[in-house]
Structure formats: C-alpha cells, structure tokens
Amino acid sequence: MAMRGTATGLNTPYPLGTLLPPVLQEDELLMRLTEAVDELIAPAISALDCLAAYVDPALTPPDFLSWLSGWVGAELDETWPAELQRTALSRSVELHRDRGTVEGLRRQLMLLTGGEIAVTDTGGVTWSAEPIDHPESQPVPHVTVVAYSNTITLAALSSAVAAAKPAHVTHEVHLEQPPGDVTGAQ
Structure with a gap:
C-alpha cells in the first residue's frame, strides 16, 4: 500500500493500516479509523523526522528561534x-564566552548594529587583604559606548548595553553617524 496523503497535506511514511494483518486490512471501517489516526500523528512524525532542522539556527522556523535561544x-x-x-x-557560544568583558560587549553590539563600536571602561580592579570599611570611596565602574550606526535607535542601543554589561556597572551610550555616511546630512 502506498503512502496516503492526509487532509492536512502531510503524508505519513508509516500508514498504520499497512501494519495490520491482511485479514484486518479488509475491514473498511478499521482502515478509515487508521487513516484518521495517521492524519493526527502525521505532524508529529514530520516534526521528529525534521528534528535536526529545528535545532539548527540557520534552518529552524522563525517562531522556534526564541525557543532555541533558551537552550x-x-x-x-x-x-x-x-x-x-x-x-x-x-554565534551565541562565542558571545557568551566573552560576556561581561569590554571585547564581548563590543562584539555583541557590532552584531546588533552592523557598525563600528567603541567601548571604553574605567578599567582596573582593586583588592585588599583587609576588609574595606568605606566601599563608597572606590571608583564606580562605568562603561561608555559609542556606536557608529544608522540601523538602531539610541533607546534600543542603550537597552542592549544594559542587558549585556555586568549589573553593577553604570553605562553611557552615544549614537553617531558612520564616518562617510551622508544620508543623515541635510
């Protein structure tokens, strides 16, 4: 027996009716019931047959991208x-490896904006063998980002920086036209 199409348009490679003993395949009602079950399980079989495509960022359907990103x-x-x-x-593994660093922030923002990014931070780390009595006397960690792009808004850029930088670091964001771009000039 050949593969049968279903009302959903999906063919099942394993029609249940063909797995029945020949004597049961002669029962028309039973065969119609197995065709109905075939129609119900065809999407699941198709999804399982295409599982490799669902976990490949280049091939997964657009509505699965956020689900896959959670993984x-x-x-x-x-x-x-x-x-x-x-x-x-x-590129998430590469970006995650450098997360929380100046270079990691720069790479992530370059991917987002498609333009050049300049990142400067207050740098430096202090330590003490003795407990610090006055932590407010320590400099506040700060990062300044200058993006040369015309593909992102300042609010979106600021939001991306806030999400990518360490939580205790304050930030300042500037958005400028890329060098040589005359589209913004009036």
Missing part, C-alpha cells in the same frame, strides 16, 4: 529581523 542562554529581541536573530543564535 543556549542567548537573549534575542523579537523586534530584530529573523536573519539577525539566526546570526546571534549561531
């Missing part, structure tokens, strides 16, 4: 185009 701890913004989400997801 690897990547933060995707739903407002990003699907191709940017796919790229960020495929």
Whole structure:
C-alpha cells in the first residue's frame, strides 16, 4: 500500500493500516479509523523526522528561534529581523564566552548594529587583604559606548548595553553617524 496523503497535506511514511494483518486490512471501517489516526500523528512524525532542522539556527522556523535561544542562554529581541536573530543564535557560544568583558560587549553590539563600536571602561580592579570599611570611596565602574550606526535607535542601543554589561556597572551610550555616511546630512 502506498503512502496516503492526509487532509492536512502531510503524508505519513508509516500508514498504520499497512501494519495490520491482511485479514484486518479488509475491514473498511478499521482502515478509515487508521487513516484518521495517521492524519493526527502525521505532524508529529514530520516534526521528529525534521528534528535536526529545528535545532539548527540557520534552518529552524522563525517562531522556534526564541525557543532555541533558551537552550543556549542567548537573549534575542523579537523586534530584530529573523536573519539577525539566526546570526546571534549561531554565534551565541562565542558571545557568551566573552560576556561581561569590554571585547564581548563590543562584539555583541557590532552584531546588533552592523557598525563600528567603541567601548571604553574605567578599567582596573582593586583588592585588599583587609576588609574595606568605606566601599563608597572606590571608583564606580562605568562603561561608555559609542556606536557608529544608522540601523538602531539610541533607546534600543542603550537597552542592549544594559542587558549585556555586568549589573553593577553604570553605562553611557552615544549614537553617531558612520564616518562617510551622508544620508543623515541635510
């Protein structure tokens, strides 16, 4: 017996009716019931047959990108185009490895904006063998980001910096036109 199409348009490679003994295959009602079950399970079989595509950032359906990002701890913004989400997801291990560093912040923002990013921080680390009585006397960690891009808003850039930097670090963000870009000039 050949594969039969279902009302959903999915074919099942394993029609249940063909697995029955020949004497039961002669029962028309039973065969119609197995076809109904085939129609119900065809999407599940199709999903399992295509599982490798669901876990590949380049091939997964767009509505699965956020689900897949949860597996690897990547933060995707739903407002990003699907191709940017796919790229960020495929580079998530690389980006996660450098998370919390100046270089990691710069790489993540370059991916997001497609432009050049300059990141400066207050730098330095202090330590003491003795407890610090006055932590307020220590300099406040701060990072300044200058993005040369015309593909992102200042609010979106600031939000991305806030999500990517360590929580205790304050930040300042500037958005400038890329060098040589005359589209912003009036």
